Amino acid sequence: xxxxxxxxxxxxxxxxxxxxxxxxxxxxxxxxxxxxxxxxxxxxxxxxxxxxxxxxxxxxxxxxxxxxxxxxxxxxxxxxxxxxxxxxxxxxxxxxxxxxxxxxxxxxxxxxxxxxxxxxxxxxxxxxxxxxxxxxxxxxxxxxxxxxxxxxxxxxxxxxxxxxxxxxxxxxxxxxxxxxxxxxxxxxxxxxxxxxxxxxxxxxxxxxxxxxxxxxxxxxxxxxxxxxxxxxxxxxxxxxxxxxxxxxxxxxxxxxxxxxxxxxxxxxxxxxxxxxxxxxxxxxxxxxxxxxxxxxxxxxxxxxxxxxxxxxxxxxxxxxxxxxxxxxxxxxxxxxxxxxxxxxxxxxxxxxxxxxxxxxxxxxxxxxxxxxxxxxxxxxxxxxxxxxxxxxxxxxxxxxxxxxxxxxxxxxxxxxxxxxxxxxxxxxxxxxxxxxxxxxxxxxxxxxxxxxxxxxxxxxxxxxxxxxxxxxxxxxxxxxxxxxxxxxxxxxxxxxxxxxxxxxxxxxxxxxxxxxxxxxxxxxxxxxxxxxxxxxxxxxxxxxxxxxxxxxxxxxxxx
Numbered sequence: 001x002x003x004x005x006x007x008x009x010x011x012x013x014x015x016x017x018x019x020x021x022x023x024x025x026x027x028x029x030x031x032x033x034x035x036x037x038x039x040x041x042x043x044x045x046x047x048x049x050x051x052x053x054x055x056x057x058x059x060x061x062x063x064x065x066x067x068x069x070x071x072x073x074x075x076x077x078x079x080x081x082x083x084x085x086x087x088x089x090x091x092x093x094x095x096x097x098x099x100x101x102x103x104x105x106x107x108x109x110x111x112x113x114x115x116x117x118x119x120x121x122x123x124x125x126x127x128x129x130x131x132x133x134x135x136x137x138x139x140x141x142x143x144x145x146x147x148x149x150x151x152x153x154x155x156x157x158x159x160x161x162x163x164x165x166x167x168x169x170x171x172x173x174x175x176x177x178x179x180x181x182x183x184x185x186x187x188x189x190x191x192x193x194x195x196x197x198x199x200x201x202x203x204x205x206x207x208x209x210x211x212x213x214x215x216x217x218x219x220x221x222x223x224x225x226x227x228x229x230x231x232x233x234x235x236x237x238x239x240x241x242x243x244x245x246x247x248x249x250x251x252x253x254x255x256x257x258x259x260x261x262x263x264x265x266x267x268x269x270x271x272x273x274x275x276x277x278x279x280x281x282x283x284x285x286x287x288x289x290x291x292x293x294x295x296x297x298x299x300x301x302x303x304x305x306x307x308x309x310x311x312x313x314x315x316x317x318x319x320x321x322x323x324x325x326x327x328x329x330x331x332x333x334x335x336x337x338x339x340x341x342x343x344x345x346x347x348x349x350x351x352x353x354x355x356x357x358x359x360x361x362x363x364x365x366x367x368x369x370x371x372x373x374x375x376x377x378x379x380x381x382x383x384x385x386x387x388x389x390x391x392x393x394x395x396x397x398x399x400x401x402x403x404x405x406x407x408x409x410x411x412x413x414x415x416x417x418x419x420x421x422x423x424x425x426x427x428x429x430x431x432x433x434x435x436x437x438x439x440x441x442x443x444x445x446x447x448x449x450x451x452x453x454x455x456x457x458x459x460x461x462x463x464x465x466x467x468x469x470x471x472x473x474x475x476x477x478x479x480x481x482x483x484x485x486x487x488x489x490x491x492x493x494x495x496x497x498x499x500x501x502x503x504x505x506x507x508x509x510x511x512x513x514x515x516x517x518x519x520x521x522x523x524x525x526x527x528x529x530x531x532x533x534x535x536x537x538x539x540x541x542x543x544x545x546x547x548x549x550x551x552x553x554x555x556x557x558x559x
Contacts, residue, residue, distance in 0.1 A: 039092025086119025248282025372458025
């Protein structure tokens, strides 16, 4: 009778063959995204709009609660992947900016950030400083700040990515365009891009010799390269954004508007997730079936993204996301992060606490009126004219985008260096120039001719300068004829006026090219911050309490 027993070798071979063909279980990838951190090492004010449409104001963010949240989530998944969408530094509070933003780079290292797209603010101090922040070292265009917190600076342990920024002289990318992370055996391709319009929001001298290409086209060109290197799952990190009426934690929102929508629609279908930035808005939207997310700014939110992936084919089976508010106390911070922050605060305490003036109010607001004018904008414009008056300055202009926070004061209305620096963190210097009356009128019309123009970009003007505008008129013709006046006298188109502005505006920044046409130019080494501090110090208690509540009606909107 023939034996029914299989030879041992044959049985083993069949068993191994069965194992080889057994399908692998889907893999869950957990990603955490942040954007527009802007050096906010400590919690800051966050206006949260809920699903009911009501707005709640609270304090959120700061590296302690961020570290605690990431520690808790890593306990759930040790392979957590942390990514960013740019503007990690720049426009930072004094606690970071007074040390050349090195504390913020160190903080991102401690949080375990893997990669981030470049943002426009990474270019604030020029390409040399950007590359120093990436690679480390002390050779900086800001020698008074660099390597002063500690004797050496190691640079970012995460990778800055931008596949659309090219050195015009060499034709090579300024930083790598993409990288691949191995997460649970899945090759995750991260590709970065900064907004193509960086030239309109950065000083021309800071980005000289660089070209900024179309975001979607550049990313799509990188996809075959990433595939060839083994990438299975593709995630785009893009420093460009949009806005929506939906709550920041509304899943699959369908009302996203803005530049990021057109970019997302042009992306290779293989890219299922787009982490965006720049517009300082929280959202979890769907654009042509792909997730487009943003986590507000300043670490107020973190976006938790869960992707289920077939590890054999790399097929993304599902994508889900949540925006989590980071309120201090919700997560126990990492002790090393708390110790680091305490050290930075102690090293900074004396300078930040230095009193500079008594305001007479506890806050001067940057919120603008319906016409686009703000009390704080008035104050800054007055300060820069006062500083340059002996050099002939008659009119001062300030861009509202350069005013980063309200000017706050202590309970006794004393404001400090730290308060003032939080308002003007860029370290911009003041430039003088001559503009004709006709050029000034053309400049004012450019407030609405800009791409994606809004009333929030209405220039702030100094005392004695006034005009009226009518939004019912077409762009290019909104300034009411005869309304542009200096000290009550209509501007003469053919007369020359001496104008002062920060060097960002003077170079045509924020899409105001008329500034760049100014003549008889003088670039001074005087910082706008120093002008503001001096002005406040010379005028103790001069700010009326109403200064915090209303602008001075220098700019009027026709009703």
